[in-house]
Amino acid sequence: xxxxxxxxxxxxxxxxxxxxxxxxxxxxxxxxxxxxxxxxxxxxxxxxxxxxxxxxxxxxxxxxxxxxxxxxxxxxxxxxxxxxxxxxxxxxxxxxxxxxxxxxxxxxxxxxxxxxxxxxxxxxxxxxxxxxxxxxxxxxxxxxx
Numbered sequence: 001x002x003x004x005x006x007x008x009x010x011x012x013x014x015x016x017x018x019x020x021x022x023x024x025x026x027x028x029x030x031x032x033x034x035x036x037x038x039x040x041x042x043x044x045x046x047x048x049x050x051x052x053x054x055x056x057x058x059x060x061x062x063x064x065x066x067x068x069x070x071x072x073x074x075x076x077x078x079x080x081x082x083x084x085x086x087x088x089x090x091x092x093x094x095x096x097x098x099x100x101x102x103x104x105x106x107x108x109x110x111x112x113x114x115x116x117x118x119x120x121x122x123x124x125x126x127x128x129x130x131x132x133x134x135x136x137x138x139x140x141x142x143x144x145x
Contacts, residue, residue: 043062052072
């Protein structure tokens with residue numbers, strides 16, 4: 001598609017790339033929202049994706065039957081269902097961990113998940129002066145060792 005239209009600019013290419021990657025990323029959610037199998041299904045998936053991203057749809061016959069309010073309501077319900085499914089998967093995974101590793105190890109792991117992890121920043125001395133870097137870290141409330 002991009003090779004057929006060499007005069008397209010970077011904005012056109014970026015729009016096509018973002019839309020394509022977005023549809024691939026959210027494929028399952030978009031299909032869940034659509035909930036039907038029709039002949040012009042791909043156009044409806046594009047329309048749903050554009051509506052979810054806050055864009056208005058043109059008056060094309062491919063987008064007939066797509067109403068913004070109805071799609072947003074279905075999307076909200078679908079997202080809640082996906083989150084509930086993810087919670088169930090997490091619970092199943094944790095029970096598997098307890099069986100495999102033992103209760104004692106899992107207790108330590110769950111306690112460790114509650115604490116903020118430490119961060120290690122490496123800075124090259126050539127580009128950053130030590131004093132300047134320490135002042136910057138103090139302004140961001142970072143502790144230095």
